[in-house]
Amino acid sequence: MPTYNLKVNGAVHKIEAVADTPLLWVLRDQLELTGTKFGCGIGQCGACTIHINGVPARSCQTPISTVGAMLITTIEGLSPDGSHPLQKAWCTHDVPQCGYCQAGQIMSAAAFLQSNPTPSDQEIDSAMAGNLCRCGTYLRIRTAVKDAAKSMQNGGRP
Amino acid sequence: MNAPHHPFSRRDFLRVTTLAGGGFALSLALPPEAWAEVGQALDDTAKFFTPGPFIKITPEGIITILAKNPETGQGIKTSLPMIIAEELDVDFSTVVIEQAALRKDVGPQFAGGSRSTPDNYLRMRQAGATARAMLIEAAAQIWQVRPTELSTDQGKVIHAASGRSLTYGQLATKAATLPLPAENTIKLKRDDSFRLLGSRVGGVDNPLIVTGRAEFGIDQKLPGLVYAALEKCPVFGGKVVSANLERIKALPGVLDAFVIEGTDNINGLLPGVAIIARSTWAAFSAKRQLQIVWDESAAPGHSTEAYAGQAAILAAAGGTNIRREGDVVAAMATASKVVTGTYFYPFLNHATLEPQGCTAWARDGGIEFWTTSQTPGSGQELVASTLKISKEKLKLNLVRAGGGFGRRLANDYLVEAAAIALRTHGAPVKLTWTREDDMRHCFYRPAGFHFLKGAIDAQGRLSAWHNHFVTFGYKNTERPASSASLSPDELPARFIPNFELEQSIIPTIVPTGPMRAPGSNGLAFVMQSFIDELAHAAGRDPVEFRLELLGNDRVVPPAAGQRGNPYDVGRMKAVIALAAEKSGWGQALPRGQGRGVAFHFSHAGYVALVAEVMVTTDGTLTVRQVTAAVDVGPIINLSGAENQVQGSIIDGISMAWLQEITHDRGRTVQSNFNDYPLLRSTETPAMSVNFIQSKNPPTGLGEPVYPAVPPAICNAIFAATGHRIRQLPINKTDLRWS
Numbered sequence: 022m023p024t025y026n027l028k029v030n031g032a033v034h035k036i037e038a039v040a041d042t043p044l045l046w047v048l049r050d051q052l053e054l055t056g057t058k059f060g061c062g063i064g065q066c067g068a069c070t071i072h073i074n075g076v077p078a079r080s081c082q083t084p085i086s087t088v089g090a091m092l093i094t095t096i097e098g099l100s101p102d103g104s105h106p107l108q109k110a111w112c113t114h115d116v117p118q119c120g121y122c123q124a125g126q127i128m129s130a131a132a133f134l135q136s137n138p139t140p141s142d143q144e145i146d147s148a149m150a151g152n153l154c155r156c157g158t159y160l161r162i163r164t165a166v167k168d169a170a171k172s173m174q175n176g177g178r179p
Numbered sequence: 180m181n182a183p184h185h186p187f188s189r190r191d192f193l194r195v196t197t198l199a200g201g202g203f204a205l206s207l208a209l210p211p212e213a214w215a216e217v218g219q220a221l222d223d224t225a226k227f228f229t230p231g232p233f234i235k236i237t238p239e240g241i242i243t244i245l246a247k248n249p250e251t252g253q254g255i256k257t258s259l260p261m262i263i264a265e266e267l268d269v270d271f272s273t274v275v276i277e278q279a280a281l282r283k284d285v286g287p288q289f290a291g292g293s294r295s296t297p298d299n300y301l302r303m304r305q306a307g308a309t310a311r312a313m314l315i316e317a318a319a320q321i322w323q324v325r326p327t328e329l330s331t332d333q334g335k336v337i338h339a340a341s342g343r344s345l346t347y348g349q350l351a352t353k354a355a356t357l358p359l360p361a362e363n364t365i366k367l368k369r370d371d372s373f374r375l376l377g378s379r380v381g382g383v384d385n386p387l388i389v390t391g392r393a394e395f396g397i398d399q400k401l402p403g404l405v406y407a408a409l410e411k412c413p414v415f416g417g418k419v420v421s422a423n424l425e426r427i428k429a430l431p432g433v434l435d436a437f438v439i440e441g442t443d444n445i446n447g448l449l450p451g452v453a454i455i456a457r458s459t460w461a462a463f464s465a466k467r468q469l470q471i472v473w474d475e476s477a478a479p480g481h482s483t484e485a486y487a488g489q490a491a492i493l494a495a496a497g498g499t500n501i502r503r504e505g506d507v508v509a510a511m512a513t514a515s516k517v518v519t520g521t522y523f524y525p526f527l528n529h530a531t532l533e534p535q536g537c538t539a540w541a542r543d544g545g546i547e548f549w550t551t552s553q554t555p556g557s558g559q560e561l562v563a564s565t566l567k568i569s570k571e572k573l574k575l576n577l578v579r580a581g582g583g584f585g586r587r588l589a590n591d592y593l594v595e596a597a598a599i600a601l602r603t604h605g606a607p608v609k610l611t612w613t614r615e616d617d618m619r620h621c622f623y624r625p626a627g628f629h630f631l632k633g634a635i636d637a638q639g640r641l642s643a644w645h646n647h648f649v650t651f652g653y654k655n656t657e658r659p660a661s662s663a664s665l666s667p668d669e670l671p672a673r674f675i676p677n678f679e680l681e682q683s684i685i686p687t688i689v690p691t692g693p694m695r696a697p698g699s700n701g702l703a704f705v706m707q708s709f710i711d712e713l714a715h716a717a718g719r720d721p722v723e724f725r726l727e728l729l730g731n732d733r734v735v736p737p738a739a740g741q742r743g744n745p746y747d748v749g750r751m752k753a754v755i756a757l758a759a760e761k762s763g764w765g766q767a768l769p770r771g772q773g774r775g776v777a778f779h780f781s782h783a784g785y786v787a788l789v790a791e792v793m794v795t796t797d798g799t800l801t802v803r804q805v806t807a808a809v810d811v812g813p814i815i816n817l818s819g820a821e822n823q824v825q826g827s828i829i830d831g832i833s834m835a836w837l838q839e840i841t842h843d844r845g846r847t848v849q850s851n852f853n854d855y856p857l858l859r860s861t862e863t864p865a866m867s868v869n870f871i872q873s874k875n876p877p878t879g880l881g882e883p884v885y886p887a888v889p890p891a892i893c894n895a896i897f898a899a900t901g902h903r904i905r906q907l908p909i910n911k912t913d914l915r916w917s
Contacts, residue, residue, distance in 0.1 A: 022431070039431060039460070046460040050406065055398035056391015058581070059459075060532050061614045065852040068532060096391030108389040115381040115818040118826055119252025120388035121395060121532045121581030149860040153852065155532040155582050156252050157829025158822070159863040 025085055029054070030098025038085050045069045045080035048095060056096035056124045060153070067152030070125035071095050077132040096124035099131060106177040107131055110165035118156035126152045130166045140170060228351035230313055230359060232284045233263055233306040240348025242267075242334070243275040247285040248295050249553050250278065250384075251583030252826075253881040254819035255295045257383045259303055261816055265375045266307025266368055268331040269347070276383045281555040281575035288577070290553040291588050291693070293782035293879025296815060300877055308365045316360075317353040318345050370813065370874075377872070379818035384579060395581050396551035399538040401607040405434060407599045408462035409610060410469050411451035411620055414845040415688045416477035418450045423470040427454060430468065432461025439598055445653070445690050446622070448565050448594045455603060459611050466613070478688050478845025483525075483626075486842075489685045490628040490649040494521075498647050498681035502667035502738075505677035507634075510643035514634035516716045520709055522631060523906045524701040524889075526840035527624035528847075528855060529694050533581020534617040537596035540607035545572030546597050551580030551587055558590035562597045573597075584830075585693040589622050618855060619847045622692025623840055625651050625663035629705045634677075639717040641710070641728055643677035651691065652684040659684060662697040668741050670706050670780075674728055688845060695830065696882035699781035704835070704907060707777035707890030712903060721776050721894065722759045726752055744783045751778060753871055754787040754808040761869050762789035762806035768899075771795060771916070772803075775894025777887045784883030785810040785871075788828075790864075790891035794900045798914035802832055802864040802892060807884060809868070812875040823880040824868045831888020833858040836909045 025036045029052060038047055043062075048054045048071070060068030062081050069080040072094040099105050107127050110116075117123045126149065133140070133148040140148070145166045146159070154162070169177075228236040235243040244263050250256035256276060264271045279285055286302060289295075311331055318336040319326040322343060330337050337344045387393035394400075412418065419438050427436040434455045441450035452471055456462035511517055538549040546568065552558045555575045563570045580587055596610040612620075628649035636642035653660040665682065672678050694700060714724035732749035755778050759765070764774060771794055778787040791804040805828045814820045837856045841848045849855040893904040900916040 038458075039464075041464075042458075042460045046458060049398075050458045050460070053400055054391070055394065055400070058395075058532075059397060059534070059611070061852050062463075063614070063851055063853065066532065096389075099390075103386060103390040111389045112381055112385045115379070115385065115822065117252075117382055117385055117388045118254070118822050119532065119580065119582045120382070120384065120393055121252075123388050124391045127389060146860040146863065153532065153857045153859065155530060155584075155830075155857060156822075157826035157833075157858070157863075159829065159858075159860040160825055160866060161822070162860065163863075 023086070025088070026090070027085070027088065027093065028090060029093045030095060036085065040084060040086040042085045043081050044071070044083040044085055044088060044093070047085050048080060054095050054097050058121055058124060060122070065153070066122070067129060068122050068125040070128040070152065072128060072132055075132065075135065077129050096128055099127065104178070105131065106169035106172040107134070107165065110169040110172070114161050114165045114168065116158050116161040116165050118158055122152060122154045126154065126162055130162070130169070134166070134170055134173060138170060138173060140166070142167070226352040226355060228310070228313070228354040230310045230354070231306055232282070233303070234267065234310045236347050236351040238348055238351050240334070240346050241275060242269055242273065242347065243277050245277050245279050245285065247279045247299070248288050249290040249551070249555065249577050249580065249583070251290050251551070251553060251580040251587065253290060253583070253823065254382060254816060255290065257380055258815045258819055259295065259299055260383070261375055261380060262300060262303035263307040265373055266304045267311050269334045271375055271380060273334070278577055280577060281559060288555060290583055291585065293784070293882045296877050296879045297783065304367050305362065305365060308367050309360065312360055312365055313354045313357050314347055314350050316357055317350045321345070321353060377814050377817060380816050381818060393579055395533055395579050396538070396549065397533055397536055397581070397611060399549040399578065399609060401538065401540060403606045405603055405606045405608050406456050406459045406462050407596070407608050407610040408454050408466040409439070409451050409595055409599070409612070409616070410466050410471060411449050411616070412473045412475065413619055414473065414475040414478045415690060418474040419452060420472040420474050422452045422472070424452070427465050427469060430461070430465045432457040433465050435602060436465070437602060439595070442565060444565070446589055446591065447561055448598055449591065453599050453602070455599065455608060463613060475845065481688050481845040482843045483841040486626070486685055486687070493649050493683035493685065494628070494630040494647050496683070498649070498683035501665070501680040501682050502672055503679050505643070507643045507645050507677045507679040510677040511632065511634045514642060515637045516635040517632065518712050518716045519632045520712055520905055522629040522705040522708065524627055524704055525907060526626045526689065526842070527694060527834060527838055528618055528621045528840050528849070529584040529586035530617070530855060530857065531580070531582030531584060531586050534612040534614055535586070535592040536609065536611040537592045538607060538609040539596040539600035541600040541603070542605050545574065546600055547574040547576070548593060548596065549576045549578050550593055551578060552590050552593055553583050553585070553587040554590065558593040561590045561594050565594050566597055566601070584695045585697065586621065588693055591620070614852070615850045618850050622661065622690045624694040624697070624700060625660055625691040627663070627701050631705070631709050633709060633713045635713060635717040639719055641671065641675055641713050641724070644671050644675055645679045647681045647683065649683045649685065651687040651689070653691065654686055654688060656684045656686050660687065660691040662691055662693045664698065665702060666698070666741065666743060668738050668743055669702055671710065671728060673735050673738065673746070674730065689842060696781050696886045699779060699886040700834070703777065703779040703886035704889040704893065707779065707887065708893050708904070711775070711890070711894040711897065715897070722755060722764055725755060725776065725778065746780055747785070750785045750810050750873060751780060751787070754778065754785045754810050757808035757869055757871060758787035758789045758806050761808065761867055762791065762804070764789055771899055773895045773898025773900070775891045775896070775898055777890035777894060779883070779887040781886055782882045783811070783878035784880065786883050786887050788884070788887045788891040790895040792892060792895040792899055794896060794914050794916065796915060796917055800836070800896065800909065800914055802862070804865045804867070805888070805891065806867040807869060808871065809880070809884060810871040810873050811880050811883065812877040813872050814870055815877060820870065820880055821868045824884050825866050827884035828866055828888055829858050829863065831885050832862070832864070832892060835889035835892050835907055839908050
């Protein structure tokens with residue numbers, strides 16, 4: 022079985038896995054980073070969203086063999102202590118219902134705010150359209166993303 | 180929106196660890212000296228104040244409240260403990276919330292029927308008030324004063340006359356020695372003195388959820404864990420004839436593969452092929468290489484098309500009478516207008532975002548589960564009866580579910596995990612369904628056909644209603660399948676003089692079951708749409724027409740012999756009036772835009788919605804705004820309650836606009852979110868949520884809003900375009916207009 026040196030959340034992990042194994046299952050089963058969720062397995066729901074070199078990616082559609090030395094960030098590594106402005110805004114606005122999709126939502130939003138720090142409502146909705154929420158928390162997600170953007174503008178550390 | 184308080188509270192750095200023997204300990208991110216104190220306390224549980232199962236107070240002042248019911252996203256892990264905390268009089272942000280396992284001393288533990296709040300409200304208040312009374316008694320004994328001289332304030336007992344106070348922690352050891360007072364001596368707070376109930380409180384697991392540390396069903400980690408997948412027959416009722424097990428067992432990472440014979444219980448263990456592997460991916464990959472010969476003989480000719488054909492034939496033939504009042508034929512004959520309409524709503528899948536699954540560990544003759552079941556007690560019984568294991572040997576830990584919506588009222592995944600766990604030689608095993616498994620093996624919301632005829636009299640009033648309801652029976656034509664029946668009390672029964680309801684049943688092999696507001700979730704679309712048709716036929720305003728139909732404020736009892744809640748007409752009229760007022764009902768809109776109203780009573784909740792839509796001439800639909808008015812009595816957690824209403828609206832739009840499960844040759848056609856969509860962020864309307872907090876006992880909010888959404892949207896589409904939607908989902912209808 023091939024071996025990979027995976028750079029996840031600032032640490033290097035030696036992983037043995039079949040080449041076609043989606044990163045999702047390496048993170049979840051082998052590294053026990055279960056914050057990244059399995060929802061559909063076909064890149065439709067966004068629950069498995071992570072960052073690869075800062076760019077949002079669907080980990081269920083990313084074979085481990087394609088990752089190489091790229092830097093992977095999961096929800097567990099987004100901030101050291103849950104203090105990312107998005108994480109705070111998600112709590113302030115009580116966004117989660119079941120909460121299952123929310124790690125993916127936050128990871129999509131975090132990458133989005135890097136590229137567009139002052140988004141309009143419409144831009145937020147478009148950027149988040151790849152992340153399904155079965156419970157229907159979209160309005161609060163929009164409010165929380167907007168709130169986090171504002172706090173980052175005012176010097177809040179991403 | 181106001182902020183719920185303390186997003187990062189003390190519970191964020193408290194961890195609750197299960198100990199052998201079922202107790203639990205708190206491990207804290209605390210300085211070493213505090214650790215020592217906690218350690219001592221753990222060695223001496225006699226010092227803990229535990230007045231019943233719901234509350235524990237340690238001498239160090241750590242207050243733990245037990246959350247008894249399964250959390251599926253409805254917010255019950257937050258709201259039931261809030262009720263206890265209110266009566267106990269503690270700062271909720273400092274309380275540790277502990278999720279209960281299935282146990283015998285906390286009353287029924289289930290998440291269904293919007294019952295958690297009404298069934299537990301008084302029980303929770305009593306628990307909190309009892310503990311508070313005992314803490315007061317403890318202080319009274321210590322200070323040698325009368326309890327009536329004492330008051331409490333956020334975790335302290337206070338003697339105002341002397342200026343003394345003691346914390347609950349300081350009183351815990353003394354309180355632990357007191358006998359439980361008789362229930363009838365416990366005084367509950369006055370509702371108008373509530374500090375916590377009715378406020379906005381963030382979900383207690385939020386800090387864990389936003390950091391990826393909340394453990395859902397699929398996230399369980401155990402030493403030596405192995406992973407399982409299960410392939411069941413795509414055709415309902417199919418059995419395994421043979422499978423390429425030897426080849427599967429030879430695949431990398433696969434530990435075992437075997438046939439599960441299964442039982443004939445549609446709600447139980449079904450036949451299939453299980454694969455146990457070293458990782459989920461190895462199990463899933465092997466599953467794709469399975470070659471199974473199925474016996475599909477049980478399911479000839481079952482398809483969506485065939486069902487529609489059968490419905491038309493049954494409708495023409497006439498059905499079994501379910502309810503008859505007055506003289507419908509005579510009323511139709513003398514009517515000024517008669518309207519007919521055939522309505523249809525399809526099968527649906529719950530599509531919880533976390534697919535079904537379960538972790539199980541068989542050892543020492545028993546099995547321990549980590550389950551997302553909404554009915555763990557029934558799950559325990561199902562495993563016991565299917566696998567012949569004593570219930571006492573089945574331990575069920577309740578873990579956070581990635582959505583329920585009624586899917587997890589069934590326990591098929593639980594008994595599957597149990598059957599697989601018996602084959603792992605003592606290793607814990609996690610069964611994970613793929614999305615495709617989940618889409619194809621469901622207890623679907625049943626489809627339904629309604630052949631309707633209604634009459635308007637000379638005064639423009641609804642005077643007669645005839646419905647021939649064609650529904651489904653599971654392998655029979657006598658009894659409706661699970662969640663496929665129509666109460667003879669369903670509106671407008673009891674509200675008009677001439678009413679007739681007939682029923683016919685198509686036999687099906689498709690498993691059906693409850694989904695969010697079962698029954699209501701299809702019926703409200705039919706009733707509120709057809710009432711709208713009649714209002715327009717009468718040339719009447721749809722809100723006025725509905726208020727007139729409901730009549731004078733009064734409480735209408737269920738018909739003799741019927742179950743169900745009495746219908747408080749005044750409460751319903753009040754929410755209709757409020758929704759109309761808040762939505763700008765009656766204000767003119769340009770062509771291509773329209774408002775639609777719908778109301779519905781279910782799960783003891785009174786709901787009225789006004790939807791505002793825009794349809795462009797090329798038929799593109801936008802739901803712009805939904806205004807909700809809701810009376811479920813006093814609100815426990817305002818933030819959570821608004822979440823349930825907003826979520827129900829989004830869910831209702833998904834259902835009305837996009838969702839349909841179809842069948843072909845005895846199997847489900849849809850497979851994943853590409854062909855069974857959910858609404859996305861770009862399609863989200865503005866929403867206005869308005870509560871009437873009437874002085875009735877509080878009732879649940881997970882379900883009652885959902886049914887009214889489709890008719891509100893469809894009635895708005897009619898107002899905007901003149902297109903009457905009689906078949907869901909809406910995207911089946913060409914909405915172009917000119």
